[in-house]
Amino acid sequence: MLGRTVVDSATTPVHHEVLPLPPPPAPVRRKRWIALVWRALLLLFFVCVATLIASKASQVDWARVGESLSSYSATELLLAFVAAALGYVCTGSFDLIGRRYTGHRLPKLRTFSINAVAYAFSLNLGALVGGWGFRVRLYTRFGLPVWVVLRIIMLAVVTNWSGFVLLTGLLLLLWPPALPTQWAVPVVALRACGVILLGAIGAYLTACAIGHKRGWAMKVRGERMRLPSLHMGIAQLLLSCASWLLMAAALALLLPADLPFKRVVESLFASAIAGAALHVPGNVGVLEGSFAALMASELDEVDALAGILAFRAVYFLAPFLLAGVGYAVLETSARRQRRKKA
Secondary structure (H helix, E strand, C coil): CCCCCCCCCCCCCCCCCCCCCCCCHHHHHHHHHHHHHHHHHHHHHHHHHHHHHHHHHHHHHHHHHHHHCCCCCHHHHHHHHHHHHHHHHHHCHHHHHHHHHHHHCCCCCHHHHHHCCCCCHHHHHCHHHHHHHHHHHHHHHHHHHHHHHHHHHHHHHHHHHHHHHHHHHHHHHHHHCCCCCCCCCCCHHHHHHHHHHHHHHHHHHHHHHHHHHCCCCCEEECEEEEEHHHHHHHHHHHHHHHHHHHHHHHCCCCCCCCCCHHHHHHHHHHHHHHHHHHHCCHHHHHHHHHHHHHCCCCCHHHCCCCCHHHHHHHHHHHHHHHHHHHHHHHHHHHHHHHHHHH
16 A cells, blocks of 8 residues: 655654865965965065154154245245146046946036045045045945946046156156166157057047947956947046156246146156055155155155155045045935935
8 A cells, every 4th residue: 555654853863964165275474375365475575664664753743844844935835836727627527438338317516526425535545445445435425336337447547647658758768767766767668658659549549540440349357348439538548648758747836936837747647556565545755765766866854755745635635525525425325315215
């Protein structure tokens, strides 16, 4: 007779075989070790930088630096603030190109404000926190999907460095910098690097002109992005060049007047490369070190330090304080918008 067998769980013991968990794969462990070592090296680097800065600061005649800072006229400071404000206008407009590129419908003023706030945080806290973190936070609060935000950010990164590459190529080709004697780099090599950089910009514009119509795309950090149009590419170059030159102008206005503008641009660009490679927030110590290394024979140490400190106040700290207020306003606006939609 066919039937169903019932097992009483209360009386019948049930034995479960417990298998040990397999060990994590070797590549994961290796990646964790690499990450830990990298963090330890970064921490050691920052400790060394802080130690060097503290050691150097103890040797500075701060009384003379204070006198140099107090000697700035209201006109000089006003012109520096104007140059800084115009530079932020250019940089804040990077995301307006991204708005047209992605086709999102956030208001232009809000898009500009988000980028300007993120740029100020990026200069002071680092690109990962400011340029990426705050942008993702604010854009998604206003309803943009993350994949759209990533495309906006990556296009802005290309915009920022495209002008840098163009200006650096022109400097190396037409006005090769006078490097310190211990850096034995022939002028021919510098000009060749300039030609390569200008060739890269020409290739980018050519790709924009041809590839945009044919639907070409490029992979950036795993994201597939179509090439912008030629008009967008030209706008990227113009805004980026203006942004970098206005930053250099703000710095030049706070350094001794007899210092050539070209030398200021060279030292600023050198510090930008070093800061991007070392990921030092605010280029703390890097900007000072670049000027000390490249213009030791042309610039008095006290005047240089006073000019850089004033530049930090004008281009870094003042916008950072305004960005804090702007961030609070944007967060409040996003909260109200979400409540209305709810």
